[in-house]
Amino acid sequence: MKFVQLDTLVSERSDDRTFTGPARLTRMMEIVVQPKVNGYRVEFQPSSRTAWHTHSGNQILIIISGRCRFQSEKQDIREAGPGDVVLFTPGEMHWHGATPDAPMVHIAMNIDSTTNWFKKVSDSEYDRF
Numbered sequence: 001m002k003f004v005q006l007d008t009l010v011s012e013r014s015d016d017r018t019f020t021g022p023a024r025l026t027r028m029m030e031i032v033v034q035p036k037v038n039g040y041r042v043e044f045q046p047s048s049r050t051a052w053h054t055h056s057g058n059q060i061l062i063i064i065s066g067r068c069r070f071q072s073e074k075q076d077i078r079e080a081g082p083g084d085v086v087l088f089t090p091g092e093m094h095w096h097g098a099t100p101d102a103p104m105v106h107i108a109m110n111i112d113s114t115t116n117w118f119k120k121v122s123d124s125e126y127d128r129f
Contacts (some may be wrong), residue, residue: 021048049097
């Protein structure tokens with residue numbers, strides 16, 4: 001058995017190069033070793049969001065609170081709420097974050113994956129919901 005206690009882990013501010021707006025993340029590294037699974041609890045403030053990015057493996061988002069706004073390239077923006085799960089497949093260009101009216105928290109599980117970051121999501125792209 002492996003036990004990860006979130007309140008014992010360090011929370012850090014998101015990187016301004018890969019996020020728009022304030023967010024905090026708590027890293028839960030190598031929850032599973034083979035395949036490698038890294039977890040991240042991410043707290044987004046209203047309108048905060050990631051930049052466009054891809055993963056080399058699957059990424060699973062589990063929405064804990066608030067509403068998650070997300071989009072895959074060439075698809076419409078969608079929203080998910082507490083208990084909803086979103087899967088991004090390897091190489092799928094996407095972004096995710098909070099809605100404009102409230103904060104949002106999700107757990108991201110990256111499975112055997114590295115992340116490649118691209119341009120930030122503009123306000124006009126974000127507002128197309």
